[in-house]
Amino acid sequence: MKDAGNKNNIEAVIFDFGGVIIDNPLPGMLNYSANFLKVPLESFDGARKKYLGDFARGKLPEAEFWKRICGELGIKVPQTNCSIWGAAFFHNYLLRDSMLDFVASLQENGYKTGLISNTEPPALGSFVEDVRGRFDSCIYSCGVGYIKPEEKIYRCALEHLKVAPPSAVFIDDIAEYVQGARSVGMQGIQFHSEEQIKEELAGLGVKV
Structure with a gap:
């Protein structure tokens, strides 16, 4: 009662x-993602802030999320069959x-x-x-x-x-x-x- x-x-x-x-998994997720893309952490963080809101609202598919980020960074979209963001979260989940x-x-x-x-x-x-x-x-x-x-x-x-x-x-x-x-x-x-x-x-x- x-x-x-x-x-x-x-x-x-x-x-x-x-x-x-x-x-809090976010710092580790940012490091994981930046390392995966082989870009500086600061560059990745600046790009992801523009699109993470719609990604978190469920309005932006993951493939489009990475396409837009890579476009911002001027790099090719990585070819992978796994979820980069899902792996980043999993590796920093406690x-x-x-x-x-x-x-x-x-x-x-x-x-x-x-x-x-x-x-x-x-x-x-x-x-x-x-x-x-x-x-x-x-x-x-x-x-x-x-x-x-x-x-x-x-x-x-x-x-x-x-x-x-x-x-x-x-x-x-x-x-x-x-x-x-x-x-x-x-x-x-x-x-x-x-x-x-x-x-x-x-x-x-x-x-x-």
Whole structure:
């Protein structure tokens, strides 16, 4: 049962994935991709920023993503039968088991739990089985067509969980994405460590 001292009437705790439930894979993914293309990291990062948003929204197929990046860089598109982005994610995927244990403990205490992730289709295949059944709702950007910090992705999670914005807490390691949740009326906590978020959740009246 939820704590009677839950002064904010929190019903749901919603998590980011990369950087919260798993170690942040992006730095390693950028290095992997730059090395695969044999280009400087800074050059690759500048090019991918132009197209990653639509890739994560599911609006840009991976082949087109690489075609556009290689066009920006003035190099040939690599010929490969595997997903470069999927391999980059897989090689930098490190699950934080203690965080999944914490999610389970919140559910045992009567809270709904959710996941909101900016995720590209090739990366999704690497982890979807690890989180299946662990959360009451999983919202992936490539599935709904919106990315954080766009308002609609947070509203998708709220609708799935059937909770009002003030009754939900969103946890993300990126301040901009936390602010996006707050802009729709949710509570927001920026992730720095597991103990820190537990303290802040307790401060909101959540039984941890």
